[in-house]
Amino acid sequence: MIEESHVIIIGAGPSGLAVGACLRERGIPFVLLEQSDAVGASWRRHYQRLHLHTVKQFSSLPGLAWPRYAPPYPSRAQMVDYLQRYAERFRLEPRFGAEVVRAYRDGSRWVTQTRAGEFTSRALVVATGYSRLPNVPTWPGQERFRGPILHSSTYGSGAAFRGQRVLVVGSGNSGGEIAMDLWEHAAETTVSARSGIHVIPRDPLRLPAQFSALALYGALPPAVGDRLATAFLSRTVGDLSRWGIHRPEIGPGTRAVKEGRIPLIDMGTLALIQQGKIAVVPGPRAFTETGVIFTDGRELPFDAVVLATGYRAGLGDFLEDAARFTDERGYPRWHGAPTPTPGLFFIGFRNPITGQLRDIAAEAPRVARHLRGVN
Template identity: 40%
Template sequence: MTTPLRSGSMGIDRTDDKDDDSGRAGRRNQKGRGGRAHPDDRPVYVIGAGPAGLSVAAALRERGVRAVVLERSGAVGASWRGHYDRLRLHTTRRLSALPGLPMPQSFGRWVRRDDVVRYLEKYAEVHELEVVTGVEVTRIEPAPTDERRPGRPGWLLHATGGRRLTGRAVVVATGYNHTPRLPDWPGLDTYAGEVVHAGAYRDPGPYAGKDVLVVGVGNTGAEIAVDLAEGKKAGKRGAAGEGAAARVRIAVRTPPHIVRRSTLGWPAQRTAVLVRRLPVRVVDGLAAALARVAVPDLTAHGLPRPRAGLYTRARQGAIPVQDVGFVRAVRRGAVEPVTAVDSFDGDEVVLADGTRIRPDAVIAATGYTRGLEAFLGHLDVLDEQGRPVSRGRRSPKRAPGLYFTGFTNPISGMLREMALDAPKIARALARD
C-alpha cells in the first residue's frame, strides 16, 4: 500500500532560485470534491503527515481549499512507525477513525501499530492528499505584504534546501510526542551503564536475561515493563516466556491512576467521553469508586493508590494508565515498582529512597516535548511549557491564520480529538 507523494505540482522542488511558486501551482488544483474554488489560490500548508495533519488536509480538500502536507520524514505516520512492536491503540477502532474513512473491522477492537500505519497510508490515498516528504520546516513568519492580496498577508515558511513557501494559512500538526525528553539527572553524563529513551525501544529481544530499570509509569513505561517481563513469546496468562528480561523494575515518582481498558465489554474510552464535560470533582469521585471495585490495591507491592483524583491529574497532563497486563505483572512480582531515580553514580543508579541498584540497562519512559520553539518561538504563540496558546479552530490573536491541532491528550482519546478538530479548522479556514 503506497501513499501518493506529490512534489512537482507544488513548485517547491525548484533548485534555481529556491522561491515558492505555489501561487501558479495552486491554480491547477484549487477545487475540492465539492467543486468550489477559493479566491485565494495560495495553498494552506499543513506541517506533519500524522493523523492530525492528514485529517485536516482531507477536511480542507472537501471544502475546496487546497492543502499541501509537508512531512520531514520519508512517509506518512512516521511517529507510529517508530513505536514499539507490542503497541496497540488504547482507544477503540470505532472511536479512533479519522473523518471520511472508517477503520476496517478486520483490525479488531484494539488496533495494532502496523495497522494504524496501513490505515494512515490508505487515508492519504483515498482522499488524494498532496503529501510531500523529506521537507522540514525550520521557521515560520508572516509573509511580506502583497499588493495583490490586501489584508491577506499569509505566511512564509522556510524549509530544508533553502525553500521559501508562501501559504494563505498554516496548520501545525507536528505531534504531541515530538522530541524525546531525557531528564538532566546528576551523574548521567558519566554513567557507565546503558541508558536509552523509550522512543528507541522496539522489543524485548536485546534485553533477554538482563536486569532492566524502566523509568516512568505512564502508559508507555507500564507497557514496556510488561513487554520485558513477558518476553517475545509470553507464557500462559502473561508468565515469562522466551527472551524475557531476568528482572524488571519500574521507577515511580507519582503513583498513577490505573483503569481497565474495558470492563464487561464496555471500553474505558466510552466512559471518558460521557464524563468529560462533567465537573472535575464529580469525575474524580466516580473514578475513585470504580477503581476500588475494578482495580486491585497494589500498595503492598509498592504502588499505592494516588491521592489526587483521576480527572484532576488528567487536567494536569497525567493520563491514567490503561491496564494491558501491568496489574497482573506487578502482583506476581514480574515487574517491581521502586522509587524515582534521583541520580547516577558510576555504574549505579541512586533512587529517591537512597537505594543503589546496578541494572544492565535503563529505559527512560520520561515523555516528550512538543519541539515547537525552534521554528515558532519568535511568534509569541507558545506558553511557558512550549504548548500552543490556542488550539483547534482558533488561531492565536497575535497570529491569525496559524492553527494548531494534535496538541492535547484528553481522557476521551487523542485520535478522537484530532478527528473532531479537523472539520472545525477547515470551516474556520474556509470562512477566512
C-alpha cells in the same frame, strides 16, 4: 523559488492528514509538508508491541472508518497501514523531506521556510504532534553508567534485553507496556514510578475504559467526573500502595488537562507487579557505574535503562514567537480553533482522557471550516 498556497500544513501524521482530507473535501488548496519520508513517521518508529489504548470505533479519522476485520485495539503496524490508506483515499501527497526550520507572519501572509524550499500562505496549520521531541531528563552520575540509557522513542523490542536487568523510568502507558514487553522477553524488569499514577483497567467490567471516560467526562463537569472515576477505581482497582503505586490527589480528568498525564491503561502490567514478576521503585536520584540510587536510598544494579519519560512539542524550534501561543509546558493554548494571530491554527496537541485520535477527528473539520473563511 517561493511557492504559494492558500494553506500550509506542517506534519503528515494523523492531525495533518485529517486536516488535509477535510480541506480536500471542501476544495480548499493546500500543501502538506513532512520532514520524514513517509506519512505517520512517529507511528513507524514506535516500539513493536504498541497497541492503541482506545477502541477503533473512536480512533478513526474523518471519512475513513477502521475495517470490520480490525481488532478492537489495533496494533502499531495496523495504525501505520491505516494512515497510509487514509493518505491514498484522499489523494494526499505530502512534500517529503521538507523539514520546517522557520515559520513566521509577514504582513498578511505566513512564510514557511523548509530545507526543501520556501512557501507563503494565507493560513498555517501546525500539526507537528503531541510527541514531536523526546523528553530526556538527566541525573547525576549517569555519564559513568556502563550500560545503555535509551529513550522509549528508540526502543524497539525486549528481545535485545533478554536475560538483562532493565530499569524502566516512567509508569505511564509507554512505561507500562514496555515493562510488560521486557518481562515477556525474559528480562529482569523494574519500573520507576517517579510520581503518583492513576491505573485504569483497559476493559473494566468487560467494557472498554474509553466508554467509561466518555460517559464521565463527555458531558459532566470535570470535578464531578473525577469524583465518580475515583470512587469507581477505589472499588475496581483498590489501594496499590503496597506495590509502590500511589494514586495522585488530583483526579484523572483534571490531571490530564492540567499536567498532560493520562492514566495508565492497564493491559496486564499490574498483574505482573502484584505477582512479583515486575518490581516497582521510586524515582532515580543518581546513577553509579553499575546501577541506580533511588530517592528512598536504595541502590540496585542494572544492565540497561529505558526512559519512558514522555515527549514535548518543541514548537519554539521553528515557530516564531511560539511562547505567545503556548502554555507553561510548551503546548498550544488554542486547539482546533482560530488563534489571536490571523490564519494560525494548531491541531493534535491535546491528549485527553477520552482519546487523542477522537479529539483530532473532531478538531480537523472545525479547522477546515475556519480555513474556508481565511483570505
